[in-house]
Amino acid sequence: MTKQEYALQFIENYNEEWAEIGKDFERFLFDDIEASLIKARKLGELVVREIYLKEEMDFPEFANQAEKNMLLKNEGVIDDVIFNALDRIRRMGNSAAHANKKIPFSDALKVHKNLFVICRWFMESYVISPDKEIPEYQDPQFENLDEKVKKLLVEYLPDYINSKEESKEEAPTYVEDIELPTLHNSHLLYQLSKLKESSQEAVEGHQSLSDFKKYLHIKRPIEDMLESHLNESLESTGSNLIFLCGSVGDGKSHLLGYLSSTKPELMKHFTIHNDATESFDPKKNSLDTLAEVLEPFSDDLIESSKEKLILAINLGVLHNFIESRYAEEKYLKLKSYIEEARLFDSGDISSPVEHDTFKLVNFSDYHSFELTEEGPVSSYMTNLFDRITSPNRENPFYLAYEMDKEKYGLNPLLINFQMFSSRSMQQQIIQLIIKTIMKDKILISSRELLNFIHDILVPISLKDMKTGDFVDMLPHLLPNLLFEGGDKSTMLKMLGNQDPIHYRTKELDEKLISLHNSGNYYVYYRDIIFDSSAQEWIGLLEPIENIAFLEKDTKRELSELLIRSSYLYDSHLKDSFKDNVYSDYMKYLFAYNTNKKPSLQNLYFEIEKSIFLWKGSPKKNYLYIDDEGHNIRIAEPLQLKKSAISLDNNEQGVIQRFTTTLFLGFKCEPYETVHKVEMDLPLYEMVVKVLKGYRLNKKDREDSIQFIDFIERLLPYGKQQQEILINDIENQLMFRLDYEDDFQVYSFSRER
Structure with a gap:
């Protein structure tokens, strides 16, 4: 089909006035967006008036345009597609006429296509015969390809001019003495893209850090501990092995890279082995390589060696090495040190003993947040978020934001950055992350946290990033990206549960x-x-x-x-x-980690009561010893006594090193054996639901198998050898069977 001079040329034969307005609309599009959109609004209003005439409906002269459009929709004359197109034209026309803000060219392009859709629908519905074909939509035409038009086309219509420029990085832009590159014509998008896990900036080595990563570096207590051990090792005349342990992505390489960059005089005395990235021989596995690296610290050489080594290693690999034949044959001293440190004990904090050769720094003891008596806080996340949003010239993110805002006005990316800069929002997001860590028992690495910031700020597609229409922005604003971004990452999927x-x-x-x-x-x-x-x-x-x-x-x-x-x-x-249940649990966790046993009294009362509700109880201090579902059930007397457990901790006020679960202890009188049960947040939430009358289903019992096992361990310590109750549930009768020790006989009686 022959290309038209302008997109709406096909309406010339029906209404020349409409066609002239459509032609002016497209002509003004590249030079005066506001005037162009006002033309579009006028044409939309004329089409709506004509629809009323064609449908022989009374035209609501005194209604506003929104009411006129809605009436057509309510009467079934137009569908959602046409209504939404008319509504966008109306909104953008109003913005052009009244709002004191820059309108993005992308929004004008949407109106251009909307106007085409409406006019084609009108012509097909009321004017032309079915056998006549209307031309396909075409991009707006231009008369003079000057630099301004060329720039708009490169940015918004790359397919039209067969250009690949949109996917290329632009030349740097200078603000006074500051150079800031762009990505897809956005300075801020370029800076945020470096936070993605797939970015080159996400790959870290222990030799050095880029200036960008140095800027994002947040000092944490673990850095002081490692630096202290390094200085102590320098003063030692013998060999020293410093274990830097943790999980994947928790920041071991980043910390070593930062110290190598900022304290080269200190770090030059140490050899660094990063077990996650280094291997000397492709034919050797990680344990073979580790045994070779640790040779100077073998039982035979440890006394004579002068080696200074930092070993960055994941806990799983270290555990495998300690259990391997290498440890049994050559590294018994090293193995003994690690075992005494209780590095792999659940519900405990690593407590390495003083040793002349070995030092231990465990990332797993240092969480991304701290405990306080009022609830959890996170100095790390607070400082990291502030690094990204603080309004100063040293912050490349903020400078990029300012430059984009001056250039584009407001779009979803800039509004999201503005939202994220709010202190109250930052703190609420931090609390949301902490709660998710506790509920879903996930580890969030520094790398994942940076990627998370990118994902909640950057819309999924470029076209979504360039609109200035608030209605079009809605799915792409931070609060919605935060809770609906489950397809982007596991972290966002977990946050979506909240x-x-x-x-x-x-x-x-x-x-x-x-x-x-x-x-x-x-x-x-x-x-x-x-x-x-x-x-x-x-x-x-x-x-x-x-x-x-x-x-x-x-x-x-x-x-x-x-x-x-x-x-x-x-x-x-x-x-x-x-969430009062979550708040209570975090206060109990603080009390447990700071040896404040009196503050755990209510928790023990709740757990004791839930034990009898969980298994079932015919009367106070009696617990069913058989499974639910039978008409006849048997119960034994069980007298529980609380035996409070807590951890000694030198820290007070703000707790850096702590466990995220707590243990509770109970005795079954008259026995002195203490039975322990581990309590995490999901189990405590289930306990509270049961205390409020909730009946457990099969999945609940499967999820709480650890608590059920704990109750089962209590049963042999009850008094079933001396007394049992037999409950006939169907007939509502209860009988007692007692053992008379003096006469060595059983007596059977009915309970009243």
């Missing part, structure tokens, strides 16, 4: 009902979210018309954004999301 839209409280339900009755999202957002850092983006809601005239998916997205934003910012709804 999505506040699943909370159901009376206050929350009342607010949502009130929202839909209020008719105005802007006013309602502003009244609920009083956080000053949220007011600029909330202002973007002001042009949105009455709720009644919005498409249902848009209403849902705006309601979900309100709930999630109320959770993340300081708001009048924030207390509605408080």
Whole structure:
């Protein structure tokens, strides 16, 4: 089919006025976006008026345009596709006429296609015969390919000019003496892309760090401990082996690289072996290589060696080495040191003994957060988030944000950075991450944390990043990327389980009902979210018309954004999301790790009561010894006595080294044996549900198998040899069988 002079040329034969407006709209597109969009709005209004005439409907002269469009939809004249196209043209036309903000060229392109879709639908519905064909959509044409137009085409219409420029990095842009490259025409996107796990910046060696990684470096207590051991080793005349243990991606290589870059005079005295990355011989496995590296610290050579070695090693590999034949044959002293440190003991903190040769630094003892009496905090994540958002010239992220904002106005990427810069939002995200770590028992490495920041700030596709229309932005804003990004990473999938839209409280339900009755999202957002850092983006809601005239998916997205934003910012709804069970557990965990046994009293009371509810009890201090589901059940007397367990810890106030689970101890009188049960957050949540009357299902019992095993271990310590109760559940009868020790006979009686 012959190419048209402009996209809407096919309407010339029906209405020359429409065609002229369509031609002006496309002509102004490259020179005056605001004027172009006002033309589009006018043409959209003319088409709507014509639809009323064709349908022989009374034209609502005094209704606003949103009402006119909605009436056509409600009457079944137009479907969601045409309604949404008309609504975007209306919104963008209003923004062009009234709003004092820059409108992205990408939004004008969307309006161009929307206008084509509407006019084609009108012609096919009311004008042309079915056998006539309307030309396919074509990109807007241009008269003079000047530099301004060429730049827009390269950025937004690469297919049209067969250009690959969009995928290339642009030449650096200079701000005074600062050089900042771009990615897809965005300085901020370039900086954030370096946080991705797939980025070259994510690959770290222990020899040195890039300037970018030095900027992101956050000093943590483990750095001071390692540096202290290094200085002690220098003063030693003999050999020294410093174990730097942990998990994959926790920062071992980063820490060594940072010290190598900033303290070369100290590090030059040490050989570094990173077990995760180095191998001398492809024919040797990790244990063979490790045995070769550790040769100077074998039982035969350790006294004469002068070797200074830092061994960065994952705990799993170290455990395998300690259990290997190498350790048994040549490294008994090393093995003894590791075993005495209780490095692999569940529910305990590593406690290496003083040793002339060996030193131990364990990343697994240092979490990404700390415990306090009021609840968990994270100085590491707080400082890391601040490094990315702090408004100063040393921060490449903030400089990139400022440059993009000046160039583009506001788009989803810039709004997300603005949202993430809020202190209240940062702290709420940190609390969300800590809660997820505790609930799902996951380890979040520094590498994963940086990738997470990228994922909650950067929309999935480039076209989503370039819109200035708030309705189009909704799926790509930080609160939604945070809770709906499960396809991006395991971390985001876990965080999605904490999505506040699943909370159901009376206050929350009342607010949502009130929202839909209020008719105005802007006013309602502003009244609920009083956080000053949220007011600029909330202002973007002001042009949105009455709720009644919005498409249902848009209403849902705006309601979900309100709930999630109320959770993340300081708001009048924030207390509605408080999780008292989680808060209680974290306070118990602090008490356990700081030897504050009196603070554990309520926890012991809850667990003791839940033991009888879990297994079943016909009366106080009696526990069923058989399984549920029978009409006749047997119970024994069980007298529990609390035997409090806690950890000694020299730290007070803010606790850096701690366990994330706690152990509780119970005795069965008159025996002195202490039976221990390990309690984590998911098990404690289940205990509280049972205390409130919840009946366990099969999956619950499978998930709580550790607690059930603990109860089973108690049963032999009950008094079933002296007394049992027989409960006839069907007939509601109970009988007692007692053993009379003096006469060595049993007596049988009915309980009343």
